[in-house]
Amino acid sequence: MNISHQTVDDVNANIKVELAPEDYNPSVDKAIKEQAKKAKLPGFRPGMVPPGHIRRTYGKSILFDEINKLVNDKISEYISENKLEVLGQPLPVENDADAKYNWDFNDTFAFTYEIGIAPEFETPFSKETAFTTYDIKADDATLAERVKNLRRSYGKMTNPEVSEEGDVLYATLKQTKEEGIEKTTSVRTDIVEDAKTKKALTGLKQDDTVKIDIKKAFKVADIARILGITEDEADNLDVTKFELTVKNINRLEEADLNQEFFDKLFPAGDVTKEEEFEAKVKEEVEGLFKQNADQKLRNDIYTYGMEQVDVKFPEAFLKKWLKATNPNISDEELEEGFADFLSNLKWTIIENRIVTANNLEVKYDEVINLAKERIYAQIKMYNTNDEPTDEQLGQYALQLLQDREQANRLFEEAKALKVFDYLKENVTLKPQEIAYVDFEKLEKDSK
Structure with a gap:
């Protein structure tokens, strides 16, 4: 041979x-x-x-x-x-x-x-490579909004006699033309965009009727949902004036800041005072901000690496290989997604070179722990009171990893985290304190 x-x-x-x-x-x-x-x-x-x-x-x-x-x-x-x-x-x-x-x-x-x-290149990261890492601070408005949302989440529904801004009106909307649209539905006043309409919807009682221009009041997607029509139909309404007749007024009252409320959010007895509650909320919010800062750093590292590595790929071969392994893909679909494929491929090679050059290893326990973290976050998203044991999370993780596709995805995610942790230790990080509103503006400007 x-x-x-x-x-x-x-x-x-x-x-x-x-x-x-x-x-x-x-x-x-x-x-x-x-x-x-x-x-x-x-x-x-x-x-x-x-x-x-x-x-x-x-x-x-x-x-x-x-x-x-x-x-x-x-x-x-x-x-x-x-x-x-x-x-x-x-x-x-x-x-x-x-x-x-x-x-x-x-x-x-x-x-x-x-x-x-794979093309030859040097990975572009060293101690001379500098990135800003942000310490995001919660401003009073952000903390107040979070407290409000928490209180509303555990609040109770009431039916006041007179409407206020933020109420939900159960009402009939009738188009002001013969044989026009008529729909009895819930109308959220907090999503009204037009100030005049918002004012018209406050101070109403049961059976009161007001006329509104639905196009001025709501976004097209909201009109479609309220009237039960498609977005195209909502966008092309020939008559946008509607009569709104109040059937009922619903208001979500915020929960009181008392021990019962504190114990629903935190382990019993951990929080007993309003000041302790506010401190916990600030800790939680700034913990989420840390995730935002980490994601910003990851994006900056990714962008820098992609810009610094300028190489060519065997594009004709790769297109032929993609067609061979995906026989149902059309030429148009292949061309449409090929640039993204090359970008992902380039970053994968960069990551793999870093892993190989520095003997980084993704261990099985790390994949298991990552799976447990993802499962825990999903459980808490839908049931804040359910606290699974570590043993239960371990069983769920093992079941998840029996799916080869999920196992590969988690392994790649664990590898990406390993590379990110390595780079954080081997580039220069310049810490900068920043208010959340300024960080939001920074994020918006970078897109």
Whole structure:
């Protein structure tokens, strides 16, 4: 057997595999004997089919399968032994399909595969590379909004006699034209965009009627939801004046700042005073801000790395490989998503180079713990009072990791976190305190 590769250019190469009969016949003979033991054919007792009969009947098919398996195995070994950083998978050169072989167990086969090679580059991160890391502080308005949301989450619904801003009106909306739209629905006054309309919807009582211009009052998506029509229909309403008649007024009263409320949010007894509650809220909010700051740092590192690494890829090969592995993808879909594919590929290579160069290792326990964190966050999102045990989280994590796709996704996420932690230790971070409103503006300006 002879395997070699020839460089086409910096990112393309060919691997050639030559097989003589003595290379493949031993594995073919073994496969034929195993098939003979398992075969159930008319006229033969189970397990007693002569190998010669199997060779005559199924020999070419077995020969083809064994050669294909042998070639793939040897190419994989060759790539590993020669430390070739291959993109995608080797693809057989189409001209080889025209080669004439007898498939009589005496052919000398020669196959050529094209491969894409990852471009060479230096990872662009060092102690000289500087990034800003933000310490985001919660302003009074943000804290007040969070407190309000928490109190509303545990508040109670009431039905006042007179409407105020922020109430939900259960009302009938009737278009001011004959045979127009008529819909009894809930109307949130907090999403009204027009100040005049917002004022008109306050001070109303049951059975009161007011006229509103629904296009001025609401966004198109909200109009569609309120009237139960499509967004296109909402956008093309020929008459936008509606009569609104109040059926009922609903108001969500905020929960009182008392011990019962505190114990719903925190372990019993942890918070007993309003000042302690406000301190906890600030801690929670600024903890979330830390996640925002980390994400900003990750985005800045990613952007810097992508800008600094300017390389070419074997694009023609990669498109051919994507078509081969996704036969249902259209040429238009392939072209549409190809730029994003290359971006993801470039960053994956950058990450992998950092992992390899610094002997970073993603351990199984790290993937398990990450799965537990994600499951815990999901549980708390839907049930703040449910506190799963570590044992339960471990069982859920093991079940999740039985799904190969989920396991691969979590492994890649754990690897990304490992690289991020490594880079934080090996670049220069310049801390900067910033108010949340200023951080929001910074984020908006960077998009």
